[in-house]
Amino acid sequence: MVKVLPQLNFLIIILVLLGSAMFTKAIVKENNSNDPSASSNSIRSHFSSADSALAHWIKYDEMKTLCESLAVILMKEFIQLFGGYKIDWKKIFFAGAIMTASCVMLQMFILNDPLDMWFLSLPVAIPSDKPLNSSLSLNKTSTEARVKRLQIISGSPIVSPNPPIDLNLSVPIMPVAALVPPRGKSRRRRKDSKVDNISKVVPPSPPPRRTVPSRMQKFIWSLTPKEALLYAKKEVEHAPAVMEDDPDLYAPIFRNVSVFKRSYELMELILKVYIYRDGARPIFHQPHLRGIYASEGWFMKLMEENRQFVTRDPEKAHLFYLPYSMRQLGMALYVPNSHNMKPLSIFLRDYTNMIAAKYPFWNRTHGSDHFLVACHDWGPYTLTAHEELTKNTIKALCNADTSEGIFVARKDVSLPETTIRTPRKPLRNVGGFRVSQRPLLAFFAGNMHGRVRPTLLKHWQDKHEDMKIYGPLPLRVSRKMSYIQHMKSSKFCICPMGYEVNSPRIIESIYYECVPVIIADNFPPPLSDVLDWSKFSVAVAEKDIPKLREILVAIPMRRYLTMQINVKMVQKHFLWNPRPIRYDLFHMILHSIWSSRTSNSIWCLQPGFMVKCSKFFELKHGWTFSGKTGGGCQNEKWGCRKDDKAKESP
Template sequence: MKEEGNNEVQWLRANNRHTCRIISPEEYKMQSRYLMLCKAEIVKNKDTIHSPCIKECDFSESKNPCSFVTIFPNRRTWSSLQMDTSFVQIEMPLSNILLLLDSYHPNLISFPGAFHSPFTVTQLNAYDRIPQAVINKTYHNVTETNVVQQPQKRSDNNSVEEVRRKRGVISKVEVELSRARAAILKAGHSHNGDAKHQTSGYVPSGGIYRNATMFQRSYGEMEKVFKIFVYREGERPLVHLGPCKDIYSIEGRFIDELELGNSILTSNPEEAHVYFLPFSVVMMVSHIYKPKTYDLTPMKRFVSDYIDVISKKYPFWNRSLGADHFILSCHDWAPETSMVNPYLYNNSIRVLCNANTSEGFNPSKDATLPEVMLKGSMKITMGGQSAQARSVLAFFAGGNHGRVRPLLIQHWKGIDKDIQVNEYLPKGLSYYDMMKSAKYCLCPSGYEVASPRIVEAIYSGCVPVIISDHYVLPFSDVLNWPAFSVQVPLSQIPNLKTILQSISVNRYIQMQRRVIQLRRHFTLNQPPKRYDMFNMILHSIWLRRLNVQLPLK
């Protein structure tokens, strides 16, 4: 047997097997209750998982394994552990068992990723720094009787009652989430829908959804248990305020709704499932950014200072390293601003309009925020002619900027009366009237991947044609975008007319009707209504706290 060591672990190789063993558990100041995670095996070309068997064990006298969990993780999990052999055996504190149970299970739900954020072997050894939110995430059903409690640490500063109280709160939150996961999975396996849990009002159904039954149950579970805590630190205008009438309006409308005291809020942070950092990147640009300098340092410094304040005042950021916290912004610079803190960038839920996967947007933990241009009443943009009465094949009007629009304008501006592409509309023509009379509305990216034209097309009953690379569409966890939109790669812009004309009349009518059905999910109401845009944004955050993506049915 060959041994290789460092200050933390020994690597023991024998019979094509790696054993990672803590040299001295006492060095971590943990009690002697440990769990052995043993025989984690990768099977070539196949991802499966076996049900775990969890037992407590005592390593105070013996270092022989006494409890086992058998997992066949997917390759992403395996590569994140940086192993190249068939077996791995790791001793872990009993409190951290749920971390490595956070594995992909193809027979249950199509999860975006195996881990909320990847962990290397070195990070796995630092047990006292494993994010609690990630530890608590598990795709297996958890009840009050089998929730793994954290080993009690001896401390003169904390009473036994206080430790037990904190354990109970964490367990309650995680039990709620685990029950919700189980309920969603059960609804997905039902052949008779989720009639038992149907409520009055709108019931999701039809082809616009990836899985209408699971979505309905997930939304219901969110309404039942989901709670958000908003940090009160900070002063306006940089915090607790946002724009409400421009291209960034969704940022201000969301912050404003939470400031008004939505029922999903909790004043008790111990009961929250997620924590909102209520600063506004748009307001930072307006008040602390120096125009034309393109220097984001003041904005980054503010974000860094804000996280420093709440992490010292409250235990929640440090407990999860930001994994159960979220920010929300529609400004193009929000992704770069979030880079100032690696935990904010890599762990936290970032709800962004600029949902560009080539610039670090991670759909397994980040959510897309729909971009909406609000200038006045939304009623002006709603409506449109029937599918049969629409005379224009495709329409676009907008500035010639970014990488996509110059290609579109070059190929189609003034070329074909069926593909009406304009930089600026001629006098006498109404932008919204044109959208309401067009069959397809072209939605190319501008400076960034997002465009308010997608929402405007939905309002106008116009089938959106998405022309964008690396863009994660809004609410794509639950919405089946190919059922009501056309997605055209940049290379096919010259063939745009051929692509649209190849769609049959019946198919177009079906898509157009689905666009109209879709409107409720992109409508902003005051106060919010069930299944409207505000609540769909909440549902996107809820799914990422569960780390669940609804599969196609």
Template sequence: MNKLLHHSRTSFHSVIPQWSSSIDQEIQYAASRIGNASFIENDPNLYAPLYRNLSMFKSEGERPIMHTPVLIGIYASEGWFMKQLQDHKKFVTKDPQKAHLYYLPFSSLMLEEKLHICSNRNKKYMSKCIRSLCNADMKEGFVLCKDVSLPETNVHVKNPLRNLGSNRPSERSILAFFAGKMHGYVWPIVLQHWENKDPDMKIFGRLPRGKGNKNYVHHMKSSKYCICAKGYEVNSPRVVEAIFYECVPMIISDNFVPPFFEVLNWESFAVFVLEKDIPNLKKILLAIPEKRYL
């Protein structure tokens, strides 16, 4: 078998076209990267003696960009979108002549982590697609009225609507609430201006975690406005959390297109503040009439 493998590889290399196309060159480049992969002696999940070259196997063994739906984590809505589309057979046809659209179930998260440079280089191709994604950033090529913005939220599969609802407006003693570890450049600015600066503004770094995150949820349910500042990306799971706990989202994220923007009138139930106006947060909130808040 080893002789056959060696002969096959030798024969393959002998028929590589002298004037190869760009596609051939890309395939050859990928093959050379696999062939020259950094050496790995062992792996806790793989038994090395079973492989001719564990390093080459690992190079090809990373999770693919095209994937089955991921239904947990803050990008779960992309996975649920895929799953529901696949499960509703009336939307799907196997006959390409009957299709209005071709759906490619790739992971935006994996594109960001694995092919960030490559995806930027191929924006001219992505511009021809309708993208459904959580990170709807207009600076990164998201196009209003073409692309679709999905919510970013931690989906609780067993009970997605747990803790839904909250205190009455008259029982909310906190004007605005925010808490979180440092994440991106906007959060430190919020803390710089408001942490421990005003009793009406409960602005913290990371809160001590109570059982089931109760401390965080309690503050959201006791606040009129919940600050949803961008992290490393424009979107934030706090937007959906605020809505779940009936706390008005105060979105601080320039260039962010909120979920289902073409359908929902976000300005009727959320407050948008420019990043440059963070020092004026309390002034902006106090200027909102009580009737409009209610």
């Protein structure tokens, strides 16, 4: 006769389980009796330290072992007592449900807020100096690391009336608004907002700056700005020769690497720039970071973010920055197709007069220690309404045409014209093919601007298979090979001037490791005050365009290989880094401005005070300077003297 398992036996098993639960609860309470934090209902106070958390973990592990032992004993008794009975599976399912509920109740009895708590096994950091000879040593090291880094993370935010200051167990919750993209913005505005927020992207950290001895620091800090400039000028003139190779500087591409290195080190040590906060957006303080005129925007952005060179105290400044964007000025005030730049020049004239009236710094030097950075073609022409702004300030211009009388060589700075297509990735596509993968001799494609490009196409378009000379790149050609691929596949890249002397192709050639061929008379190449362009480029006079192929073919392969290597080495000095590093384009431009400030100015004495005069402009009130030797403005102490009759500087 088959026996049926009575329901009374189920009740007996459940009572035994509940009894074991209460028994375990009593054990935990007894173990926690000496721990005042154990009676708290808050997880924050219960685990206020790593020691209490570890103690609770050990107690939990003991309780778990005890429950497992009880479960094994009960299972053996169950099999021995009822092994011969026929089992009713419906009742077994019912019993399983009751046992599951009992286990949940068991946790609720034993633990405080058990369902809100996760015990996470954190990643283990094992020192590299400890050998892992066996699994035993690995387990030991891992266990010690986990005990040291044990953390308890709550599954939901926890509010405690008295939370400990040094403990935060809650998981940060992202606001819903931060996860949902803003609506109501056009695609263009969203793209611009990404560009404006480019500084939020954390780029690689720059290399650490070399420390300066404390004595030198104290000496520099003790100098006034005037004395510091005189000290820097003297140090540069007596710069020691570089005896050992600097891994950051490649000597063959510099005019004088020793002078440059000493001048650069002094700039890092001394230079302070004051930025005028006057002026409203978008003309002031709003950089334009895209396109062929992006240089002025990137310099403005990085200059205003800089903490090393920028000072808030104008009395400590060696240079004063006029933070306007020529690109933004044209977009704001220029009337399309009017060909009238007078409103733009009047605007800058009024701004300069306001600065001169509001602050004493402009009138102190007549603007010769002020500088501006403008990359638009119209940059020089918008300065002419203000005489001192045109003649005295240090101008960093892309349109560096020496034949027009506005840009002054050795005082002003030839600014690189860099094309930035993706502001969030300014270094995108940088690099090129090796020489064996450059089948083309020369390449050019562009609009027919100015007087040089039509002449270039007239002589060389469709004349030779290895010379690809186009107007705008035809669609049939660009489908097979893009503009950038053409530059990366050419040995020489032709860089003719457009409406003005500069061309973005010069820096593009360097980006794509193609030797630039510059065709522009009266144009000092960018940063030519320190870089020797003859070592990594070819200059062709406008009148020699018919001889272009002959000039290029005549260059020996050995010389070309040297030039191409030099292009690669000079590339780092023309890169915009979201976070500037030593010797990159931001620092190179700033150094050229600094160098102009130290080398092209001299301090002259007047009764009671000193006046800074520049050899490039006439000093008023009876003071002139006509050269380093002879003429006016000479004195044993300051290199100056008073001229009773003011003479015009040459």
